[in-house]
Amino acid sequence: QVQLVQSGAEVKKPGASVKISCKASGYxxxxxxxxxxxxxxxxxxxxxxxxxxxxxxxxxxxxxxxxVTITRDTSARTAYLQxxxxxxxxxxxxxxxxxxxAVAGTFDFWGQGTLITVSS
Amino acid sequence: xxxxxxSPSSxxxxxxxxVTITCRASQGIxxxxxxxxxxxxxxxKLLIYAxxxxxxxxxxxxxxxxxxxxxxxxxxxxxxxxVATYYCQKYNSAPLTFGGGTKVEIK
Numbered sequence: 001q002v003q004l005v006q007s008g009a010e011v012k013k014p015g016a017s018v019k020i021s022c023k024a025s026g027y028x029x030x031x032x033x034x035x036x037x038x039x040x041x042x043x044x045x046x047x048x049x050x051x052x053x054x055x056x057x058x059x060x061x062x063x064x065x066x067x068v069t070i071t072r073d074t075s076a077r078t079a080y081l082q083x084x085x086x087x088x089x090x091x092x093x094x095x096x097x098x099x100x101x102a103v104a105g106t107f108d109f110w111g112q113g114t115l116i117t118v119s120s
Numbered sequence: 121x122x123x124x125x126x127s128p129s130s131x132x133x134x135x136x137x138x139v140t141i142t143c144r145a146s147q148g149i150x151x152x153x154x155x156x157x158x159x160x161x162x163x164x165k166l167l168i169y170a171x172x173x174x175x176x177x178x179x180x181x182x183x184x185x186x187x188x189x190x191x192x193x194x195x196x197x198x199x200x201x202x203v204a205t206y207y208c209q210k211y212n213s214a215p216l217t218f219g220g221g222t223k224v225e226i227k
């Protein structure tokens with residue numbers, strides 16, 4: 001069965017960087033785009049960007065364009081999200097989400113989420 | 121960027137009631153609209169895509185309709201397990217944006 005297992009919670013200071021991971025299993029990793037979506041406390045879901053694991057091509061939301069990097073390691077079946085210059089408002093749960101088998105741009109499987117807390 | 125607006129932001133209904141949630145796009149998005157259910161402390165779950173196509177395994181009491189700028193999610197007979205926040209999401213082009221959510225509770 002499809003599983004996306006994310007790395008554990010992180011606590012970072014403002015201005016620092018963080019890199020979290022999402023390990024995929026149960027399907028061909030290179031066949032489906034992987035997206036990253038975040039949810040700040042009490043807020044709506046917010047799409048950050050995606051990667052094509054087959055070739056490493058990425059696309060980012062303009063909001064995060066200068067601070068986010070999404071990469072992958074195909075041998076490890078793992079996608080990564082790196083966010084730099086952290087701010088208090090980056091405190092959120094960050095999800096990886098596999099692109100839908102039927103429709104590009106939808107998300108049919110989600111990781112369990114990684115809480116990133118930005119605190120001084 | 122296209123903005124997605126949901127209404128109401130919350131609602132309370134009785135078991136068995138018909139519940140309707142509305143999502144409006146600031147520009148036309150054809151039928152590139154998905155609905156997700158997020159139960160408390162859980163990850164989102166895809167319910168509907170292409171505005172009206174039910175994801176495999178989703179109960180038939182859920183349905184979606186609409187095209188262009190106006191969309192609806194309907195629960196034909198509300199069940200206790202439907203307590204959740206529901207989000208619409210447009211996916212015609214990046215950025216892939218979500219609505220603000222509608223919290224559904226049991227009266």
